[in-house]
Structures are given as C-alpha cells and as structure tokens.
Amino acid sequence: MYNQKVLDAFAHPQNVGEIENPDGEGTVGNATCGDIMRITLRIVDDRIVDAKFQTFGCAAAIATSSTATQMVIGMTVDEALQLTNARVVEELEGLPPQKIHCSVLAEEAIKKAIEDYRAKKENKTVDKSHIDYV
Amino acid sequence: MKVYADHAATTPCDKRVVEEMLPFFTDVYGNANSQHFYGRDTAKAVAEARATIATLIGCKSNELYFTGSGTEADNWALKGVALHKRDKGNHIIISAIEHHAILVAAEWLENNGFRVTRLPVDSTGLVHVEDLEKAIDDKTTIVSVMYANNEVGTIQPIRELADVAHKHGALFHSDCVQAMPYLDVNVGDLGVDLLSMSGHKFYGPKGVGALYIRNGVKLDKLICGGGQERAQRGGTTNTPAVVGMARALQISRQEMAVNNAHIVALRDHFEERVEKEIPYIRQNGNKQHRVPSISNYSFEFVEGEGILMLLDFNGIAVSSGSACSSGSLDPSHVLLAMGVPIEVSHGSIRFSFGKDNTMEEVDYIVDKLKETISKLREMSPLFDLKKGGTYNV
Numbered sequence: 090m091y092n093q094k095v096l097d098a099f100a101h102p103q104n105v106g107e108i109e110n111p112d113g114e115g116t117v118g119n120a121t122c123g124d125i126m127r128i129t130l131r132i133v134d135d136r137i138v139d140a141k142f143q144t145f146g147c148a149a150a151i152a153t154s155s156t157a158t159q160m161v162i163g164m165t166v167d168e169a170l171q172l173t174n175a176r177v178v179e180e181l182e183g184l185p186p187q188k189i190h191c192s193v194l195a196e197e198a199i200k201k202a203i204e205d206y207r208a209k210k211e212n213k214t215v216d217k218s219h220i221d222y223v
Numbered sequence: 224m225k226v227y228a229d230h231a232a233t234t235p236c237d238k239r240v241v242e243e244m245l246p247f248f249t250d251v252y253g254n255a256n257s258q259h260f261y262g263r264d265t266a267k268a269v270a271e272a273r274a275t276i277a278t279l280i281g282c283k284s285n286e287l288y289f290t291g292s293g294t295e296a297d298n299w300a301l302k303g304v305a306l307h308k309r310d311k312g313n314h315i316i317i318s319a320i321e322h323h324a325i326l327v328a329a330e331w332l333e334n335n336g337f338r339v340t341r342l343p344v345d346s347t348g349l350v351h352v353e354d355l356e357k358a359i360d361d362k363t364t365i366v367s368v369m370y371a372n373n374e375v376g377t378i379q380p381i382r383e384l385a386d387v388a389h390k391h392g393a394l395f396h397s398d399c400v401q402a403m404p405y406l407d408v409n410v411g412d413l414g415v416d417l418l419s420m421s422g423h424k425f426y427g428p429k430g431v432g433a434l435y436i437r438n439g440v441k442l443d444k445l446i447c448g449g450g451q452e453r454a455q456r457g458g459t460t461n462t463p464a465v466v467g468m469a470r471a472l473q474i475s476r477q478e479m480a481v482n483n484a485h486i487v488a489l490r491d492h493f494e495e496r497v498e499k500e501i502p503y504i505r506q507n508g509n510k511q512h513r514v515p516s517i518s519n520y521s522f523e524f525v526e527g528e529g530i531l532m533l534l535d536f537n538g539i540a541v542s543s544g545s546a547c548s549s550g551s552l553d554p555s556h557v558l559l560a561m562g563v564p565i566e567v568s569h570g571s572i573r574f575s576f577g578k579d580n581t582m583e584e585v586d587y588i589v590d591k592l593k594e595t596i597s598k599l600r601e602m603s604p605l606f607d608l609k610k611g612g613t614y615n616v
Contacts, residue, residue: 096532099529099532100533100536102602105601105602106601107607116604120565120566120569120605121565121566123526123554123566123569124526125603125604125605126604127604142602143602143603143604143607144602144603144604145524145525145526145602145603145604145605145606146526146529147526147528147529148528148529148532150526151529151602
C-alpha cells in the first residue's frame, strides 16, 4: 500500500520527542479519530532551528510528522506557514488516497505551533481549547 | 524468522489435502454433470466428498450444498430465506458482531424493505438469549448468529438461541466458518436449520464453501444456472476444491484434540507473557467461551496499523481490527459492539495461532511486540500525558 519512502520514514522517524520549554507548540486531532499530533518548535529570530513531534496515529501520520519536521527546520516562520500537506505528500512521493487526510494534521500542527509562538511573542494568553484528548 | 499468526484470516492448505486434489485437475477432470464416464468419475468423487462432510457434521448428503465461499453460503442462507418467506414476514435478526458476509447481506435486505434487528453483545462479545426473546416477533423469518466470532473468538450459545427462534416459528442459521477447525460442529447438537462453512479456514483450499440446508427448509436460490447442487446453486462443481475441503475436514476432525491442545498451550504462553510484560493493555473477548486460536488485545496509546507494520517488518503476520489499515475510518464493529472505547479500539490486534506454530515463534512474537509497542508509545503524545499523570484514558 505504501511506497518505500513512506515505509522508511515510518520505520525510522526523525525528530521524535518534544523540545523542553518550546517557543511554539501545536497539538491537533483527537483520539477518537485515531490521530493526534503534537509539534514543538525552537525558534530563534523568526527562524525554526529545531522541531520535534509526537504522534498517535497510523503509519502515514507518523511518516508525515517526521517528514514535515525535517522540512521546516531551517525555514523562517513565514516560510513554514506556507508549507502545505500537498508538499509533504510530494516529499514522500505520494500516499494512498485514503491516507491523504493524515498528512493534513502535520500542516495544521505546524501552523498551530507558529500561532502559539507568535501569541507568546506578543505575550497573549494561548488558547489551548483545540486540544481534544477525549 | 517468519511467523504466520493470522489463521483466522486463512490457513495454509495441508499437503495431504493438496495431494488428494491434484488428480482432479489433470486426470479426473470431467464435468460432474456430464453423462459420459469422465463425468461419472468426477460425480462419484463429488458424491463421496459430500458424504464425508455430511457425516462429519451430522447431516444427510442431500442436505449439503457446495458454494464458492463461506460468504456465498451466508448470503444464500440469509437472503434466500428472507426473500422466500417475505409473505410470512419481513423481519430478520442477526447479531451485531456478525462477519461482513452476514452484516452487509442484512444491510442489502434492509435497503430492500426488510426490517433488521441487530442483537447486542456484552463486553465479552456474548449474545444473550433474553435479547433474542425480546427482539423476535411473529414477523421474524430467520435468525442468524455466528458460532464463533472471527475477531475475538467468542463462542455463542447456538442451541439456546436456535430453540428461541424455533419457538417463534423462525428459522435459525449459523455462520460456522471460524468454529469449524476447533469445535465438533454438528447440526443436530446445534439445532440449526442452516449452517455455513468455508474450506480454507481448516487447512483446505480457498474458493469453496458449503451450506447445510435442513430437509424441508425452503429458500430462494441466488445463483441461477444449470442443474447443479440439486438445481439450487448453478455453476460447474469445483471438483478439486470440494474433494480438498472434504479431506481437510476429515483430517481436521481426526487431529482436532491434538491440535487444540497444542494451540491452547501456545496461546496461554503468549497471553501469560503479554499480560506480564506489556503494560496498559486490554484483552478483548471471553476467557471461558472462545475458540483456542484467537487472542485479541488492545494496546493503549498506539494505533493498530503501526503495530501491524512494525511486526510485518520483523516477519510477523497478524491482523488489525483498526480502521486505518482497512481504509475505512470506522473502527471494528465487533469491538464497538462490545463497548471498547473508540480510542482504545484503534490499537487492537488479533493474533490467531495455528497447528504449525511453535513455542519459539510465540516467544519471538512477544519479543518483537514488546519492542514495537514501546517504540510507538515513545512517539505517542497520549502515552506521554499518561506518564505525566495529567489525564486518564
């Protein structure tokens, strides 16, 4: 079902874990749907210098989490906001059609993490109501 | 090491069965319906196969009809009776944990004007007779409950359920596909009017099944064609397959006690180790009433597809009831009916052992399973929260 690149990304995921006291964090999804993704970012001068993920989900969700974190490291936050799930899927050389929805989580988690970073920067309270652990 | 632990999906064809089948591809190849001697030789072999199976399940030869699969037998029983008796009533009853062959056939009937009741099960996957008593009415024409469930292995009280159906003038069908290799299935003991089986679950060939129809029971035919199977099921008889299925069932019955004891020993060892060595698990099924082969566990905080794939990388073949691997987003209907929380059901794996598995293989599975679960849990935000004690699943 999966191509070799996806299988490799799933079998040897990069950037697993979490950054302590992250500059930005984003958690999306819920356990009932079978997918939760949490991404933590270290951001220096608006540039992502490190990214880590934790994912509860299928092989496609884990592979896209790993690939997405690899892709955003080195990007400015503006560049990272432009990262679409389609780009992540392209990087993985494709996912089965029924698995495309899994890749959306990575894009959303990164966006949330950057929003969190910006909110923190502006010293706003961060809305965590999107974390739905059921 | 390569380990096959998915015997509920299918079993390898026994070499003795293959040997029995081979002449019927190349030497005794006549059409069993032909009048000439080629046909007569084949017809004789088919009659013998039918008699063998009939004897083993306690029915007459003329009550056993060969089909192309267990699924076809299930469809025929349910639709055939419902359609034939629609003037008497339009209500049918199945259990909520039936195989898709019954589940989807019932949906088809529902879309065609029938009323379908799906009996609930308890947390161990057991159907209760009182629930059938409550659901059945004078419009019910057929009740269908599987003997053993294919995902969790729970064995149902078929005799008691069949008695209730008969008391209310309904027919009773049982899908015995999963029960066949492990239980001494006998139509008289079970009190069923119709019963399905499938060859490849008991070390026979794929693509062949059978439906027992008690003499006197009338149902519509689904496959129209020539006069095969007493003009009830068209299609040239698959001689090698029916001969193979008969031989497979014969061997299965002869060696059942030994095989069951072996499989129980493997399963008990597996479960003992899993329960001792892997935390945060939940066993799905009924410890008392179940076939020996199936062990179904939910591993909390992780998703089934990942488990299945990492085990696969290590040469271990198992099955996942999880949504993601089947391509649908709905978790297993069996686990949901048993009340397993959705998020827990996502991490469920069915291990099904067979006669050729060894203790060494079972230990290998547990070793790799432990690694797999810890690797996936290290990645899981849910497990991280659990460790931090900030929320409870």
